Amino acid sequence: MAPPPTLPDATAWEAVTRRDAAWDGKFVYAVTSTGIFCRPSCPSRRARRDRVRFYATPAEARAAGFRACKRCKPEQASVVSAAAQAVAKARALLDAAGGAPVSLAELSAATGLSAWHLQRTFKKLTGLSPREYAEARRAERLREALRVEPSVSRATYETGFGSSSRLYERAHLLLGMTPGAYRKGGAGMEIRYTIVGSPLGRLLVGVTARGVAAVLLGEDDRLLVAELEEKFPNAARERVDDGAEEWLGGLVKEVARRIERPGSPGGAPLPLDLVGTAFQWRVWQALLEIPAGETVSYQELAARLGMPTSTRAVASAVAANRAAVLVPCHRVVRSDGSLGGYRWGLPRKRALLEQERATS
Ligand SMILES: [Zn+2]
Incomplete structure (x- = not known):
């Protein structure tokens, strides 16, 4: 039942959060809410820490009543693991390239998979082609740079988006707004949230200076706050009483209206500030x-x-x-x-x- 003595839970959890293929075959993790167990590199949505159990072998996870994940097939150690390791290597190369283009041929040579196979496996495991992955990473870095660099032009330059108007437009697309607008309204991720009652239970609405960043539903305020924390671990989060702030209060009211009468027309368009790839x-x-x-x-x-x-x-x-x-x-x-x-x-x-x- 317990993880092997040489592998503390914290280390195993670290490997799972990084989806580290190097740990494949060394342990599996099971999720109590789904009844499924996975290899550490499984690309599925990450489970909450308090719902995860670690087992040294698939057999132990089965003995504890869990089923094998159909996506990462944790019992087929060697084959899937080799592919996952190749993808992990390609990801590391793309990460290390810092936004500089890496050709599929280079990735193929480094991982030992054919270009076609790598492209296909990469997409299967990450949901993105290597090119889309590199672009998403670059957008992440741009968001970060826009928070810390003294000027927009410096941030776009540092992340390779500033060298041409075509790339600048690309940045616009990836951010969903111009880098200037992102920076201006942004002030990092500062989420202010309120929890109110609704016909669907407790309703948490979290906003940034730009718009609604989170709408969560649940039964228990503490769990809602934990979910917010899990989804935005690096953001500054502050709870505000309902009605205490005009901007937040107005958005809470509008979200609540949509939840009370879903599908009914009318109401002001809601500004959204969604962070994603x-x-x-x-x-x-x-x-x-x-x-x-x-x-x-x-x-x-x-x-x-x-x-x-x-x-x-x-x-x-x-x-x-x-x-x-x-x-x-x-x-x-x-x-x-x-x-x-x-x-x-x-x-x-x-x-x-x-x-x-x-x-x-
Ligand atoms: Zn899995």
Whole structure:
């Protein structure tokens, strides 16, 4: 039951948070809320620490009643692990390149996988092509630079976005706004939040100076605060009483209105400040285009994004949504018509969809 004595839980958890393929085959982790166990490098959405148990071998995890993950296949040690290790190596190379272009041929030579195989495996395990991954990392660095560099031009220059107007436009796309706007409204991630009651339970609304960054639903205020902390570990977070601040209070009211009457038209457009990778942005944008009262399957959503074979990657970007109801991830269902999963509980998903259908 317990992890091997040589491997403390903290070390194992560290490996899991880094999805470190080097630990594959050395232990597995199981998630109590899903009943599934995974290899450390599994690309699935990371579980909460308090729901994770570590086992030295797949057999021990099975003995404790867990099932093997179908995605990372923790019992097929050698084959998947080799591919995962090649992808981990390619990621490390892209990270180390600091935004400088690395060709697929170079990655292929370094990892020993053919360009075609690497491209395919990389996408399967990370949800992004190597190029998209490099671009998303560059956008992350740009966000960071915009917080710490003294000027916008310095930040765009330092991260390689400033050298041409084409790249600057690219930065705009990746950030969802101009770097100047990002910096101006940004002041880092300072999230101020309020928790109020709603027909769907306790409602946490977190905002930055730019817009709504988080909408979370739950039963227990302490768990909502923990979820916010988990999603924004590096942000400054401050709880504010409802109504004590005009900007926050106004947004809370508007979010609450949408939760009370989902699908009903009207109301001011809500400014959103969603932090995600370039890939997640694309998926969330596609969610915003699903009209109230309608649903799509994960497959259909992937097809709309032009990536029909990447249903899993699309599904995990849907699951990474931090703005319940506003970014309508509840409108994605299984292709057999069943509801599928929902981060904030199936009864809430059902209630939202029923009300939207009734209204529209
Ligand atoms: Zn897994």
